[in-house]
Amino acid sequence: MTFDPRIEATAFRIWQYCDGIEWNATVAEIADALDLPMVNVRNLCIKRGWSNRLRVMKPADNRYGGVLDSAVEKIAADRSLRRADDDFLDRA
Numbered sequence: 001m002t003f004d005p006r007i008e009a010t011a012f013r014i015w016q017y018c019d020g021i022e023w024n025a026t027v028a029e030i031a032d033a034l035d036l037p038m039v040n041v042r043n044l045c046i047k048r049g050w051s052n053r054l055r056v057m058k059p060a061d062n063r064y065g066g067v068l069d070s071a072v073e074k075i076a077a078d079r080s081l082r083r084a085d086d087d088f089l090d091r092a
Helices: 005-020 027-034 038-048 067-077 084-091
Strands: none
């Protein structure tokens, strides 16, 4: 295992933040508080064995709150937003 100072510094920032709040946070909250990508926080917490200390994120806790899924469904359902060549689905 190689020592990368940037990874170690990021891990320390995560530990320092979480230790101060008794690990009462989700990965998304940590990422927002420390201005880090959520995937980096998640991966470091897994590698360090900290994941079991964190609150679990519910599907509605994602950064978009399910908004993207509902927007896609509305667009798909609205015939006026479809292109003419999308109507082949109705012919099948």
